[in-house]
Amino acid sequence: MENGTVSGWDGPAGSSGVDRRDFVRMCTLAAASVGIGASMAERMAEAAVARKLKPSVIWLHFQECTGCTESLLRTSHPALAELILDLVSLDYHETLFAAAGHQAEDALKKAMKENEGKYVCVIEGAIPEKDGGIYCKIGDRTAVDIVNDVAGKAGAIIAIGSCASWGGIPSADPNPTGAAGAPMVLKGKTVVTIPGCPANPYNFLGTVLQYVTFGTLPDLDDKARPRFAYGRTIHEHCPRRAHFDAGRFVQKFGDEAHRLGYCLYKTGCKGPATHANCSVQHFGEVQDAWPIGIGHPCFGCTEKTLAFRAPLHSTVDIERPTPPDFYPPIKAEHGFVSPVATGVAGVIAGALLGAGFMASKKLGAGEPAEPGPGAKKEG
Numbered sequence: 001m002e003n004g005t006v007s008g009w010d011g012p013a014g015s016s017g018v019d020r021r022d023f024v025r026m027c028t029l030a031a032a033s034v035g036i037g038a039s040m041a042e043r044m045a046e047a048a049v050a051r052k053l054k055p056s057v058i059w060l061h062f063q064e065c066t067g068c069t070e071s072l073l074r075t076s077h078p079a080l081a082e083l084i085l086d087l088v089s090l091d092y093h094e095t096l097f098a099a100a101g102h103q104a105e106d107a108l109k110k111a112m113k114e115n116e117g118k119y120v121c122v123i124e125g126a127i128p129e130k131d132g133g134i135y136c137k138i139g140d141r142t143a144v145d146i147v148n149d150v151a152g153k154a155g156a157i158i159a160i161g162s163c164a165s166w167g168g169i170p171s172a173d174p175n176p177t178g179a180a181g182a183p184m185v186l187k188g189k190t191v192v193t194i195p196g197c198p199a200n201p202y203n204f205l206g207t208v209l210q211y212v213t214f215g216t217l218p219d220l221d222d223k224a225r226p227r228f229a230y231g232r233t234i235h236e237h238c239p240r241r242a243h244f245d246a247g248r249f250v251q252k253f254g255d256e257a258h259r260l261g262y263c264l265y266k267t268g269c270k271g272p273a274t275h276a277n278c279s280v281q282h283f284g285e286v287q288d289a290w291p292i293g294i295g296h297p298c299f300g301c302t303e304k305t306l307a308f309r310a311p312l313h314s315t316v317d318i319e320r321p322t323p324p325d326f327y328p329p330i331k332a333e334h335g336f337v338s339p340v341a342t343g344v345a346g347v348i349a350g351a352l353l354g355a356g357f358m359a360s361k362k363l364g365a366g367e368p369a370e371p372g373p374g375a376k377k378e379g
């Protein structure tokens with residue numbers, strides 16, 4: 001810590017201005033939201049402050065709309081992109097790069113060479129495998145070649161968005177290019193998936209923060225999604241859930257029930273089978289900026305079996321039909337919990353639930369990171 005500013009958080013231009021006190025406060029807030037005591041939160045905050053490493057990040061783009069990057073850059077308070085960009089050294093990102101052609105290719109090679117085995121490889125977009133991968137080529141190399149090369153030498157791999165996680169819209173039937181998600185191409189490797197169309201930036205933040213702070217990855221489900229964000233279905237914490245349990249349904253768009261904000265199940269809501277936290281972490285820090293919040297059924301964008309496959313207005317089976325112990329208020333008077341605190345909550349939850357210890361030595365110089373409680377060493 002220098003001059004009250006968190007080391008490694010003050011960025012090349014000292015832009016974020018997140019000081020130690022604010023950071024500890026965010027950790028404590030986040031801890032409260034996941035039921036962890038303040039002293040543990042403070043210890044984790046201190047560990048984060050002590051870290052001085054800025055891991056190199058190489059961000060690859062393939063078959064996609066760049067919506068995940070756009071979504072990340074469009075957050076406002078506090079500037080999430082700023083926070084992430086201050087946390088890491090973004091050494092290659094095709095959308096944000098001023099460089100082009102050979103200059104960009106050279107930057108990629110340089111970053112890989114200087115940080116081999118340590119950098120974080122972020123993959124955005126699906127990877128076409130059909131016909132030798134000819135449907136997506138950059139610098140005369142196929143996406144399959146690039147992802148195998150770059151991810152193969154990385155310390156950690158994160159697939160952001162549904163396209164990179166499981167194929168997304170490019171893989172919709174008849175999938176003419178053989179589009180696949182990164183885990184399908186990088187068989188046998190741990191690829192953290194952050195599905196969503198777009199992915200919620202705060203889930204990405206939670207994962208990156210944990211890796212930067214502890215050198216660990218969050219606890220993951222069977223689809224390699226962080227449990228802190230994908231452990232529950234939308235239906236389980238939907239603000240319209242009380243209407244569902246009371247049998248108050250929208251029958252068609254624009255009817256009285258729709259105007260009253262009733263449950264959207266009968267208009268095709270996929271919330272009962274969709275694992276995500278959109279209902280509690282809205283987009284762009286705008287209240288109700290998520291599909292159900294604006295009166296549209298959940299599309300199931302995080303689920304490979306639903307998005308771009310199940311007809312938009314077809315109904316789904318109810319995965320967890322039991323009513324919750326507690327209902328979010330239908331017309332909530334929302335107190336403000338910092339979105340960053342929510343991201344940090346992911347860090348805390350992930351660290352405490354245990355995770356694969358990502359061998360902090362991979363991050364290079366500096367003190368080894370402490371594994372989160374319950375974390376196990378990677379072989």
Ligand code: SF4
Pocket residue numbers: 234235236238239240241242244262263264265269270271272292298
């Ligand atoms: Fe919410 Fe959809 Fe479940 Fe209705 S069916 S409670 S709108 S998630």
